[in-house]
Amino acid sequence: MKAILCKAFGLPDTLTLEDIASPVPGPGEVLTQVKACSLNFPDTLTIRNMYQFKPALPFSPGSESSGIVTAVGAGVTHVKPGDRVFTFGSHGGLAEERISDARATIRLPDGMDFITGASTMYAYGTSYHALKDRGQLTANSGSEPETLLVLGAAGGVGLAAVELGKLMGATVIAAASTAEKLAVCQQKGATHLINYTTEDLRERLKEITQGKGVDVIYDPVGDQWAEPAIRSLAWRGRYLVVGFAGGEIPKIPLNLALLKGSSIVGVFWGAFTQKEADLSQKNMQQIATWAMQGKISPYISKHYSLAEAPQALTDMMERRVVGKAVVVL
Structure with a gap:
């Protein structure tokens, strides 16, 4: 089979496309024929050895994919060969075939295509868990909807948070770096828009609120935007630590949480799916229902071939991707 390989940690242009032996599933594993692989920012960190999950070299990047089950290992009963599935993990998706943990393999709803399947669960799973389970976002705070600020709102998880926040009844404030990105955020349901490269984030939030x-802040960016965002929280506000796409992991003065009676809350969807599997499955069912009802849909900026996967990862690193970049096999 053909696979994109990371043989030494580095930038996307060091990745190679090679023919390798097809894998064989062991106990508790599933082998799928990959049809689509949706890329996420952590994929750009994994190939540089900058992420908390560190696969052994060589490995194929790509955390989430969809495809058709071709074989299952001992003990796997909830999926079988021929099933259409979504699967996720720290790596493995940028290949014609993929081995996955059976616990991270979920049947796609009837009628959901492979590209949508590969683009929905990670972003919406992360954002729904963040907003519902960790942020306790509610439609009403007193007599008014709660306000939700989404930083990095034009990224994959950011746009999912914008869309879900609107669906869950919040007033959504989207912050992104260009007018073009903000226009997509508005299409997805943002009521207020902030270009944080040309506008003062704190002053605009004071004006808007x-x-x-702000009641809830969804932050997959970190870096220089974290502290001004936390300083803009309302009383009992919740700041959701989703990721650090901006590069630097910020250091936050903890007196800010004290003064606002606020919460700084970690969001780690991957661990949640393992440690709270029943609740995770319920979340996935809700996401699938909304997707099939047309209430949510991933914004896909571009399709790439397997050979073009390094370019897709470069585009993500250079902030040229709005929503999702998908490698189609």
Whole structure:
């Protein structure tokens, strides 16, 4: 089979496309013929040895994919050869065939195509868990909807948070780096838009919330935006630590949480799917239902071939991707 390989940690242009032997599933594993692999920012970190999961070299990048089950290992009963599935893990998706943990392999709803399947569960799973389980986002705070600020709102998880926040009844404030990206955020349901490369984030948030502050902040960016965002929280606000796509992991003065009676809350969807599998499955069922009802849909900026996967990862690193980049096999 053909696979994109990371043989030494480095930038995407060091990845190679090679023919390798087809894998064989062991106990508790599933082998799929990959049809689509949706890329996420952590994929760009994994190939540089900068992510918390560190696969042994060589490995194929790509955390989430969809495809057809071709074989299962001992003990696997919930999927069988021929089933259409979504699967995720720290790596393995940028290949014609993929071995996955059976616990991270879920049957696709009837009628959901492979590209949508590969683009939905990771982003919406992360964002729904963040907003519902960790952020306790509610439609009403007193007599008014809660406000949700989404940083990096034009990325894959960011756009999912914008869309879900709107669906869950919040007033959504989208912050991104260009007018073009913000236009997509508006299409997905954002009521207010902030270009944080040309506008003062704190001043705009004061203006939008009339000085009250933001109830929930969804932050997959970190870096220089984290502290001004936390300073803009409302009383009992919740700041959701989703990721650090901006590069630097910020150091936060903890007195800010004290003064606002606020919460700084970690969001680790991958661990959640393992440690709280029943609740995770319920979340997935809700996401699949909304997707099939047309209430949510991933924004896909571009399709790439397997050979073009290094370019797709470069585009992600250079902030040229709006929503999702998908490698189609």
